[in-house]
Amino acid sequence: MTDPIHPPQGRPRKAAHPSRRSVVAALGAVGCVALPAWPDTARAADRAASAAQDGPVLDTHPATEPSGTHVREVAGTNVVFQYGAVLPAFDGWRTHEPTREYLSLDKRWRFRFDPGNKGLDEGWQSPRFDDRAWGRIDVPSAWDLLDTPGFASETGRFGKGTAFADGYAWYRTTVDVPGSWRARHVRMAFLAAGYSAEVWLDGTHLGKHEGANSPFALxxxxxxKPGTRQTIAVRVFRRATYTDYTASPGQPVTDDHEIPYKPVDYWPYAGLTRSAWIEAVPRVTIAKLLVTGANGRLEARAVIENHGPADFDGSLTLDAGRGSGARPTVVTARIPARSAGVVRVSVPVPRAPRWSPASPHTLTARATLTARKPGGPRVDTLSTRYGVRDLSVADGQLRLNGRPLFLKGLNWHEETGAHGRAMTRAAYDKELGHITEVGANFVRNCVYNRHPYVYDWADEHGVLVMDDVDTMWLNTAQEKLQTERYGLARALALTMAWNQHNHPSVILWCLQNESEIDADGAPVYRAWLADMKAAVKAVDLTARPVTWASNTSNDPAFDLADVIGFNEYFGYFYGKDADLGPTLDAVHAKYPGKPILITENGTWSDAGNHGPSTTQGTEEWQAASFTAHWNQVAERSEFVAGFTYWVLKDYKQRAGYNQDHNGISVMGLLTFGEERPKLVHETFRKAVNPRP
Known part of the structure; x- marks a missing residue:
């Protein structure tokens, strides 16, 4: 079994109460709403999945995205709900709160592909089904690597192995549920399931999730049934990319509801690719702690759920953390039965150091819920890391702590040849270490959310982050469908901002990548972007700037962006290298108050192919192209906020090209399998940031 990023093990431990308290009820505000209705037993998907005659299976879809993701205002705070509950914090992968109990699901499961989509009819979700003849698979892992020899090699056989096994596959395991959980609220958390997943417990359908890279909790x-052994069954689906992977040209497989809806040029890793666990919390529980540190104060919103039958009357203690200079502060917390409430606390943090790339200081805030009065029995705790920093856009510049930023950045894909997207902690440390090795201060999480470890790493290492969702290459029809009916794009944007809210390293929200703008589609495109922007702005207390990676420097919605972002490939796909500078000048003239960010630029080279810098495909040509573009951007640092190179490392894709390289796109500073640097690696490292 691989070494995934495991949560810590062990039983709950007793935590000490704060030795000093400052009871300041006036600083707290609480309001409540009833928990949204959600069926005790979710309806399973229709058994007859759709498919073209003799073609690949397409998954079924409800009328709207299946998690019921939405925002409700609670005491002036917008709270995200999924599956009839507050979308909780997902820190259980690394932090075990002393008031909670955890069962890790990171282990070997029973596993079977279901190419004929017969599992539901044959009862594979039932605890009575005999799965002893099934194979085994690690959780987390990507089923792509279950049996695909040469996956990481440019000489491997494209189109062969489990990397090309699509449709449905089933996971089954059993857990011994503690009898002590009878009086607990219990949820099952998955950090990722690609592309979609349905979950059953002892044959009861708990729900379905769609979106390959966003965590969910059911x-x-x-x-x-506490005190018994129960069976968990998960049915995971991945849409085929092409009807035939070896045909040229291939026939794409599309689904208007899915995001992305068509083949894209990164690898759609399948399976339970990140950690999973079961978490038992008190019936009155702190589901989420939203914090923002700026201007010498810590603003905190504790989102509390009461799943019990009786009203809760107690208090909440907020400890801003060692080094903050703040005393623990106590406020009233009253939450009616079957309701969610928000307790607000604002405290000065006079000694908290500012977070910056040069000094990435983080602190840990802890909320403690007690019953009846301060000093009463502890009910629940939740902690979160945060940093104190000021982020703003002013005079055409992106500023951190009052100083203009220039982002020397890299795009990167979350994968290795050995683990796919189910990376270990050591693999993340190695991958992310390449970023700091070349002197980058910025990373774009193209084009999906990352494992929570990545954001923690960026906080601790002072690397700035632009976070993305999966909205890549949509066209007008899909933009309209998502905005007006299905709502998955909005759900992905909401959960991105909610889940990554407290990380000081995250400075930009990216709404989409290179989606199409038809001749008559600009109003639809603008409405779609406005809908997603409103979603992230609704839940982000820090008001981070919003941008996107447009495929044009003449985007009809740039007036909606806080930072103008676009991908450019002058001198490669079109035009000349020297066209970049005049293009930047023209965009700045049209939007003089907005910073500009190059969200992608790059070329390619075959490792070891050397020759003139004017010959495409040589390492010299790739390096010279970078230099030409970098210089034009750096010369305009008074209004250009940065440059994001495409891409850190060669990457896998199933988009129908580079089949002669086993699906490896060779645009990186490093090779894919060996992670060997190309000439552009050293060229990038030597590029001087004009605003260090």
Missing amino acids: PVGKAL
Whole structure:
């Protein structure tokens, strides 16, 4: 079994109460709403998945995206709900709160592909089904690597192995549920399931999630039987990319509801690719702690759920953390039965150091919920890391702590040849270490959310982050469908901002990548972007700037962006290298108050192919192209906020080209399998940031 990023093990431990308290009820504000209705037993998907005659299976879809993601205002705070509950913090992968109990699901599961889509009819979700003849698979892992020899090699056989096994596959395991969980609220958390997943507990359908790279938590409800052994079944789906992977040209497989809806040029890793666990929390629980540190104060919003039958009357203590200079502060917390409430606390943090790339200081805030009065029995705790920093856009510049930023950045894909997207901690440290090795201060998470470890790493290493969602290469029809009916794009944007809210390293929200703008589609495109922007702005208390990676420098919605972002490939796909400078000048003239960010630029080279810098495909040509573009951007640092190179490392894709390289796109500073540097690696490293 690989060494995934495991949560810590062990039983709950007793935590000490703060030795000093400052009871300041006036600083707290609380309001409540009833928990949204959600069926005790979710309806399973229709058994007849759709498919073209003799073609690949397409998954079924409800009328709107299946998690019920939405925002409700609670005491002036917008709270994200999924599956009838507050979308909780997902820190259980690394932090075990002393008031909670955890069962890790990171282990070997029973596994079977279901190419004929017969599992539901044959009862594979039932605890009575005999799965002893099934194979085994690690969780987390990508089924792509279950049996695909040469996956990481440019000489491997494209189109062969489990890397090209699409449609449905099933996971099954059993867990011994503690009898002590009878009076607990229990949820099952998955950090990722690609592309979609449905979950059953002892045959009871808990729900479905769509979106390959966003975490989700399913309340277990009445399906839980404490003191017994229960069976978990998960059916995962991945749409085929092409009807035939070896045909040239291939026939794409599309689904208007999915995001992305068509083949894209990164690898759609399949399976339970990140950690999973079951978490038992008190019936009155702190689901989420939103914090923002700026201007010498810590603003905190504790989102509290009461799943019990009785009203809760107690208090919440906020400890801003060692080094903050703040005393623990106590405020009233009253939450009616079957409701969610928000307790607000504002405290000065006079000694908290500012977070910056040069000094990435983080602190840990902890909220403690107690019953009846301060000093009463502890009910629940939740902690979160944060940093104190000021982020703003002013006079055409992106500023951190009052100083203009220039982002020397890299795009990167979350994968290795050995693990796919189910990377270990050591693999992340190696991959992310390449970023700091070349002197980059910025990384774009193209084009999906990353494992939570990545954001923690960036906080601790002072690397600035632009976070992305999966909205890549949509066209007008899909933009309209997502905005007016299905709502998955909005759900992905909401959960991105909610989940990554407290990380000081995250400075930009990216709404989409290179989606199409038809001749008559600009109003639809603008409405789609405005909808996603409103979603992230609704839940982000820090008001981070919003941008996107446009495929044009003449985007009809740039007036909606806080930072103008576009991908450019002058001298490669079109025009000349020297066209970049005049293009930047023209965009600045049209939008003089907005910073500009190059969200992608790059070329390619075959490693070891040397020759003139004017010959495409040589390492010299790739390096010279970078230099030409970098210089034009750096010369305009008074209004250009940065440059993001495409891409850190060669990467895998199933988009129908580079089949002669086993699907490896060779645009990186480093090679894919060996991670060997090309000439552009050293050229990038030597590029001097004009605003160090």
